[in-house]
Amino acid sequence: xxxxxxxxxxxxEPNLSRSLGLILQRAGYIVKASDTFDDAIGSIxxxxxxxxxxxxxxxxxxxxxxxxxxKVYPYLPVLILSDTSLFDEEKENLPPSVITS
Numbered sequence: 001x002x003x004x005x006x007x008x009x010x011x012x013e014p015n016l017s018r019s020l021g022l023i024l025q026r027a028g029y030i031v032k033a034s035d036t037f038d039d040a041i042g043s044i045x046x047x048x049x050x051x052x053x054x055x056x057x058x059x060x061x062x063x064x065x066x067x068x069x070x071k072v073y074p075y076l077p078v079l080i081l082s083d084t085s086l087f088d089e090e091k092e093n094l095p096p097s098v099i100t101s
Contacts, residue, residue, distance in 0.1 A: 005050055006048070009031060032049075077098075077099065
């Protein structure tokens with residue numbers, strides 16, 4: 001694979017992070033997982049990623065983490081796994097690189 005193929009998974013559920021990580025590693029990606037808000041902030045500040053998969057309902061993550069990610073990497077694709085904390089008007093104002101369900 002070319003370019004940076006590292007994916008950051010930010011989720012406080014270890015079974016989900018581990019399962020996603022195994023699937024992505026088998027597909028050839030390098031995976032880094034963060035299970036706390038502080039660890040996620042440190043990872044965002046110190047490394048470059050191809051994609052961030054974010055549990056937006058993590059304790060202390062909402063509403064600070066997504067804006068921090070977008071400030072550091074404005075064009076980085078972010079896949080939000082659990083976006084129940086986002087209101088429809090907030091979803092409308094997200095950049096196209098953020099994918100919600």
